[in-house]
């Protein structure tokens with residue numbers, strides 16, 4: 001066994017913060033396991049362990065600022081005996097000396113090769129010359145392919161030097177590649193979701209030359225300039241060497257702020273989140289600075305699977321989630337799984353409630369005469385084998401009100417950019433069934449007789465209760481009536497059945513004293529609650545809807561007009 005101190009490698013910037021320590025003393029790690037996550041203002045990156053072993057000491061602290069060469073952890077390298085160890089140590093020392101010598105030679109060489117043209121100077125030169133320039137993926141610290149997770153520019157975009165071109169992500173780091181020039185994007189070679197590696201073309205851009213050369217003067221100014229245009233010089237060949245010189249700076253220089261806005265998370269966590277299509281903004285981070293750790297993501301996924309709210313998580317739109325309660329601790333309970341229909345209705349209601357700014361208006365319709373007429377039809381109805389309830393009258397009156405007030409017979413489309421006015425009148429009726437609520441739709445209500453509507457309503461309600469409705473019998477509604485009249489209650493606030501914009505709640509008919517100008521007289525008053533989407537309908541529109549509705553319900557002869 002030999003002990004080794006692992007140091008902070010080249011992180012591409014002067015310093016970075018230790019955001020997360022991914023190991024603990026005593027941990028057995030494999031080669032490439034993440035030791036720490038670092039974050040600079042340029043990038044977030046994981047530092048992998050170069051070899052397998054056991055962590056014996058951690059030499060950094062979370063929050064500490066570190067630089068290349070700082071001690072990171074001490075590990076006991078696995079499977080090496082003492083003899084080998086001393087050999088190894090020696091050879092390591094030698095190796096490291098050799099390596100250092102090599103490195104220094106290499107860096108001297110690099111320095112030499114860059115002497116005539118330092119990276120910024122190359123970029124400056126290209127910028128000054130103008131013309132088409134190919135921008136390639138700089139040294140991203142690995143020979144492996146990495147994912148292109150975002151392409152930030154498109155053809156024709158005017159961009160400035162330093163603007164982000166693409167966001168790349170490997171298992172170890174996420175980084176933005178900034179533009180080395182200012183100019184116009186001519187073509188983009190990388191696509192979101194594709195893979196790329198150091199040296200690949202990112203894009204070709206027309207560089208806005210500082211001294212924008214006039215075509216005929218170009219040869220005079222710089223006859224040997226090969227990067228003038230893609231016609232005279234294939235970008236891949238002409239630009240690459242220059243590009244690689246100018247793109248030499250690694251991660252830190254090239255990388256920019258970790259993508260994803262305000263969410264702090266390491267690349268591995270981001271990758272995992274993408275694989276699960278999870279918006280990291282929804283996950284509460286328990287790490288330093290609220291950083292989202294792998295465990296946070298795991299807890300979040302677990303809670304979604306179990307349909308539980310994670311600790312501290314919100315129920316959407318910033319609403320604190322309702323905590324789970326063990327009801328059995330207070331007494332005997334019977335728990336049974338919610339039916340599919342129940343869950344579907346719940347989801348629809350929730351969606352409507354959260355998306356639609358609801359307003360509910362109330363009124364009483366005087367249906368004394370209507371009731372007298374309806375009751376007078378009883379014998380005829382029995383003969384026909386139909387039950388004439390208030391529902392067909394309500395359907396007819398709503399159809400008249402929808403036609404007179406087209407704003408109610410509409411839906412919002414294109415994210416509210418378009419209002420779709422329907423030229424047909426299909427009305428849904430909420431039906432209470434043992435399995436849950438369903439809303440069959442009566443088509444062309446305006447064209448049907450009261451008898452037809454009575455028959456169809458009864459048929460649809462029966463089918464609903466027997467769960468025999470076809471999907472198309474529950475589609476295409478323009479407006480909904482929810483009648484609790486035969487059940488009870490004086491009023492309620494129905495939830496709009498989106499994408500419809502209005503719904504009428506009907507409560508129990510009661511006899512009320514109504515002032516007729518001279519005296520109070522008993523009248524049969526039907527309590528109505530009209531809920532609507534305030535994005536599509538104003539209070540005045542709703543007032544007008546009620547006027548038509550009450551006029552028709554008050555005197556159904558008006559249907560003939």
Ligand code: CAO
Nearest residue numbers: 389390391430431432461482483484485486506507508509
């Ligand atoms: N006030 C007083 N009595 C009423 C009434 C009202 N507003 N509306 C209906 N009634 C009476 C009917 O006249 C009938 O009485 P008779 O048998 O003496 O004639 C009785 O109540 C039963 O009517 P019905 O319910 O069979 O028929 P309907 O056409 O009124 O309603 C239907 C049909 C399918 C809408 C209804 O059965 C139903 O399921 N309602 C519940 C809807 C619901 O759950 N809405 C809530 C949605 S939000 O949670």
